[in-house]
Amino acid sequence: MGGKNEQAKKRRVVVVGGSIAGLCCAHGLLRSSEWLEVVVFERARSVSSAGAGLGLDSRACDALRDWGLGDALEASSLPLFMEENRVVDSNREDHAVVKDDTFNHRAAHWSDLHHLIHDALPSGIVRFGHEVHSFEELQGADGEPRVRVRVSKGDDAIEEIEADFMVAADGSMSQTREKFVPNEKRRYSGYCAWRGVLEASNESVQEVASTIKSVFPDVGHCLYFEIARNTHAVLYELQKERLNWLWYINQPEPQLQGKSVTVKADEKALKDLHEQAQRTWPPALAKLMESTTNPFINAIFDREPLPQFVWGRVVLVGEAAHPTTPHGLRSTNMSIVDAFVLGNSISKWGCNDIEAALDEYQGERVPITTREVLFSRHLGQLKQGLLSSGTDWLQADQQHKEQLLERNMHSFNPPATN
Incomplete structure (x- = not known):
């Protein structure tokens, strides 16, 4: 050696x-x-x-x-002490179903x-x-x-x-x-993700941000998942009063240019997004998506x-x-x-x-x-309803609800391959 x-x-x-x-x-x-x-x-x-x-x-x-980057990391990120999964019913009301209080992550912006x-x-x-x-x-x-x-x-x-x-x-x-x-x-997952960051310090959206923080009271230190039928969304806060969100939507593989997996949204796509959000998510989350400037689309591959x-x-x-x-x-x-x-x-x-x-x-x-x-x-297939016809997470027992948590990664047994 x-x-x-x-x-x-x-x-x-x-x-x-x-x-x-x-x-x-x-x-x-x-x-x-x-x-x-x-x-x-x-x-x-x-x-x-x-x-x-x-x-x-x-x-x-x-x-x-x-x-030697500890101080810079602390200054540019926020703690994520917990993960909470909520299920949205047919009336667009959400219900907390499972939580992990030992999540122990930090949230940062990629560029920071x-x-x-x-x-x-x-x-x-x-x-x-x-x-x-x-x-x-x-x-x-x-x-x-x-x-x-x-x-x-x-x-x-x-x-x-x-x-x-x-x-x-x-x-x-x-x-x-x-x-x-x-x-x-590469393997297309079967869905794309809309992604956006709302600059909550902007006066024009402060009411939207305030509503989000009342509906999601732990947003400054919690990773929230909203799960609806065959779809799910993600919400957490970043430094500098920024609210980060994602929404995964099942769809055929998009036509991409070159090697990029990112698609710039046109006006029609944005209009469709806002209308679909109003049908799917609680009003506060739908309004957050509608108020975000320049959200973009990622095709999801592995x-x-x-x-x-x-x-x-x-x-x-x-x-x-x-x-x-x-x-x-x-x-x-x-x-x-x-x-x-x-x-x-x-x-x-x-x-x-x-x-x-x-x-x-x-x-x-x-x-x-x-x-x-x-x-x-x-986990993506589970939350997108791609592993079955769709689990009723509100009626599921606690053992099934626990499957939604990210901490299961450490005990996950990958399926055998030929």
Whole structure:
């Protein structure tokens, strides 16, 4: 086994993708390994201001704190102490059916988290506006394995960079994954999600926000689920008086442009949304959706779990490794924990046994993320009425109601596959 005394020379790692997964890998690797030189290539030109809310679990929060981001995390997020599931009846009245008072998450806006992770990295680590075109594994002049990465900035000529290993954090449509798992198709869930954030500090919507807070009294520290027939919605609060909501609607797979899963809503789609909300949800929630500026639509996909994340000196992390549906609040959490485990494994095994470190990362993360992907899929199908003709959750016994809680992820037994 290696260690920190084996620092004969700096080793280089290239991270492909500068979203949350890639930036967290930079933190994890730099924090754990003084002998690593890390460079992150990101095609976008800057940190994004887009996105919506997310929930961070205790392990992800602990990783961020370990990287020295605890104060920034506290300042940019709100605690989610509990999860509450409510069922909406045919009169649009909702009834609390099951609650978890030990939820222990934090709510943050995706862009806020992206910024704080980026801003804490040393200058020069992240190279925005750089696109990775291809890579190949080879043997270096010293006889050790290498990865050669071809990257360009804008219209500039392609530059070749050699690294001791490469971390692929290039998202759910990962070109790296496609090279190792060709002809793989993503799995459409059967539904899309409308997503929006109401800026409650705006005077024009303060009455709407006030009504929401009276109807959902714990919204500042609770993750609410509203379940109607064959559909469900999500509500929680973010820093800066922002109310984050989602609404999952069963529908045929939409026609998407390129690799994006996001659809901009036109006026007709918004009108249909508002009318359907008035038929489905309690008045306060319907009014929240109607009052939100520029909500957008996400088509919900995942992929079948992979038996491996490592090929030679190339390792998948985040959505490149395990695209998932949103129902277990897993995507960002899995990305952060991937980075934390990878960094610790590299630190443990040292620069002379990178293969052992990558194998350890893979051995720990594959079974855990497999369960999380399949549980998230199961929970979405359950709440969307896709597992049966539709459960009457108001009449269900307590054991059945408990199935709605996210804490079941830890005891979930994925179905056997052939």
